[in-house]
Amino acid sequence: MAAPQAPMAHPPLTGSTRVLGTLALSAATFMNVLDSSIANVSLPAISGDLGVSTVQGTWVITSFAVANAISVPLTGWLTQRLGQVRLFIGSVLLFVLASWLCGMAPNMTLLIAFRALQGFVAGPMIPLSQTLLLSSYPPAKAGLAMAMWSITTLVAPIMGPLLGGWITDNISWPWIFYINVPVGIIAAGATWMIYRERETATRKLPIDTVGLALLVIWVGSLQLMLDKGKELDWFHSPLIIGFAVVAVVGLAFFLVWELTDEHPVVDLSLFKRRNFWAGSLALSVGYGLFFGNVVLLPLWLQQFMGYTATQAGMVMAPVGLLAIVLSPIIGLTISRVDPRIYASLSFVVFALVLWMRSHFTTQTDFATIMVPTIIQGIAMAGFFIPLVTITLSGIEPSRIPAASGLSNFTRITAGAMGTSIATTVWEDRAAMHHAQLAEAINNGSPVAVETLRQLEAGGMSHQQALGVVNNLLTQQAFMLSTQEVFYGSAVLFLGLVAVVWLAGRPKGGASADAAGAH
Template sequence: MSTMASPSSAGAVATPVAPPATSPATPPAAAPQPARLEPLSGAARNWGTLALSAAVFMNVLDSSIANVSLPAIAGDLGVSTNQGTWVITSFAVANAIAVPLTGWLSQRFGQVRLFVASVALFVLASWLCGLAPNMTMLIAFRVLQGFVAGPMIPLSQALLLSSYPRALAGLAMAMWSMTTLVAPVTGPLLGGWITDNMTWPWIFYINVPIGIASALATWAIFKNRETATRKLPIDAIGLSLLVIWVAAMQIMLDIGKEHDWFASPVVVACAAVAVVGFIYFLVWELGEAHPVVDLSLFKVRNFWAGTLAISVGYGLFFGNVVLMPLWLQQYMGYTATSAGMAMAPVGLLAIVLSPMVGKTIQRVDPRWYATFAFLVFALVLWMRSHFSTQVNFGIIMVPTLIQGVGMAFFFIPLITLTMGKLPPERVPAASGLSNFLRITAGAVGTSVATTLWERRATLHHARLVEQLGSGDGVAGQFLHGMQAAGMGAQQALMQMERMVNQQAYMLAANDVFLGSALLFLLLVPLVWLANAPARGTAGADAGAGAH
């Protein structure tokens, strides 16, 4: 699903000119604060908004458009559909690693230059993804694509906010949010249509004209609004450790189901590297003067509670978003287009309700909004846990449509809670860390959901076969009926196996949906561990990160 909206689906810099992510040992006064740029007006502001929104649209679209195309990509490149999920998780992990670097890179090279370079490199990586001759090359190019996309969404917010007067900051973020909600609706539909009527590489080639137009327009409008630059030390060791443990963890999750998990020495080795790398990363970052990740943020209750809630919630959401089209195409006979149509309505109500959430978040305790979102997600997944192999398109659409309500009340309230107790100079570092964890959770959620689906399907298959062989005569009657209809004995057995497999995977999907619903309910108390932010702190600063 896209990301529900974002479906769904990156980071956020809340202030127009992002201050450096200072550590506690570095006083904020050490960072020069350039004067605020005058807002744009007239056609320049309109075209600038369109150019920035086009880049965001392209980025978010790319995180959802591939979901419904996974079976086609896997089949064309000669790998299993499980291996095909690497197309999604590799992008997400690389994107998550790049997000914390946005602050350092923007101060080193300037926000405008970095944004335009990010868009241009994203276009190049998209073109290379379409040309990939095998899965190995496709994953490598997706890693590149995800990494260069890291600064794109945070900087689009920063540049957009600098283009509008402070009084219109809410309007600017509402327009930005519309882009991130429309893309997940468009992604499954467009990806399904391209897969069925063209070839899958076009889901990547479509980025080329959009990205070129966005990069050229952004440079033309914003080149004279470049932010000040300065040389800052980079935590190279911390960054290297971050890459090592995150990559090892994701490889373990992705290959585990193919190698019987910890029965495989390769999986054990990846797990060991991930654990040891994570421990060394924590030790190093806690003692580093300019850490790539400011771990001291976890001393703030609102930050750790809000980040944990949004990360786990997003991981649950995104894992189920990937699972649904796989189930529909592989075991329910849906084409990529019809699976995309079944997933697309998720953003419709989100588009309608998000402006209302943005306008009222300063007057309503965001904990109530977040609680409502989790309850809606739990309801949606509970409804899906009652699907059967006879479920029709209309019934599938109902929970998908309702899910849009939850999306509208999910991101902005939780970001408001997470950032509401932080001073402005810590918001960029906090936003980068929060979004790193959220995006990583999305990749982990995808791997965990598909793994549990496969394992539960194997269990249900064994139970169904056991029931058929229990001597009740059902299997014999079925085979006799198939043979009476003109099938040979072998054909009848194959037909029965197909039906058993379909039932097993349907029951397994129901298990994943129900388990996810229960976990969403368990997240509700976590939200209430955070303190309500003071009224008036939920404006543009809190909204920058709603993706």
């Protein structure tokens, strides 16, 4: 498949041109990833300003996630129709327009619509930023290119809540969207200057309308089920059951159609490759576990440990320190060291970090809570680069955009599932622990009787004293549940080590293949 593109081959970029290209592509990626999390802490302000409940406000996040998950796997097909450079720059400029519209939205309905547009046009940006970046470096330095790219994906999710909270508190919430406008315009302009002569060949492929419709139906239903499940008590809700049925049936029809259609909108034949499916599985499950715990830790700190949003953000922020230092080292050595070793070490460090967190108590201080976060930077550095290398290894250059889009789709979907599963298990286990702890609060318990007597002696009524005791039980119940989720996640990370070794050692690596795509 790569042969027709041979005349279009371009040498790697050099000097300041390569540096500028790397910065432009990284800025676009950073802007994209940042927007997936920047609105989270601003929801109360957005909901209050637009006159809706916070629950309704969550659709600001949901609409972006649903549209983004649908559009990412379309990257390969769109690339063949439009060309990599045109598609990437068009995606960035449309993202800028959608961001500006989000900031201008006068009501929640329009904001949700513009966020959906923003998520949809953002789909090709991350896969194509990988592909264009790899084409800028010689094969020997492709690992370094991936290291530069991965830093943006590591830092942006951490910066999102911090930056979003600061902007919302000190300026106003529309500016969390307006800041994309200058960044996107500069990134698109620089990318066009550098890459316009490096466009890929295009083919007039027919539009797989049935496959696209089925993709929208099953992915949209799955994402809505995950996002609204906890709020509607999961499968006790007829609406959630309906979403689940539509998602399963839609997926079944989608698989049959895409595997038999001559020009599928998503290239599912990639899963025939051992390294692709094993790498995608390890990357997706690992990312789901990581993202679920990233959401859980600040929730626990703010709701049950008395931390402010800023303090919780400070606990999360140091994760990028060691990742930024170590990512270039891993990138430079990835061609000489088996990436399966790096990925295995990453999963072991993730397990260690979560095991340390499983020993947190309600008395654990700020410094102790921050220690595992700093160590986690080691795991983050060895996560993306080796697993992307494994996943894309041996794939023809012309199929790299499709493969990158499909693997990013599975990762994004797993992240949403990880968040929903982690928070649901957390709350369910906490409810169970609360019920068990409450059984000990009775007239036959000397500790309970003495505690209530002391509280009442301090001026509280009996009901007020019971309320204080109940709050203490709730705090302890969620502490026990938090420990269990962290511990269970640690065990699962260790299990992923075996998944990594289901893949073969890359021969030449994805990096070399992708770099030769131009």
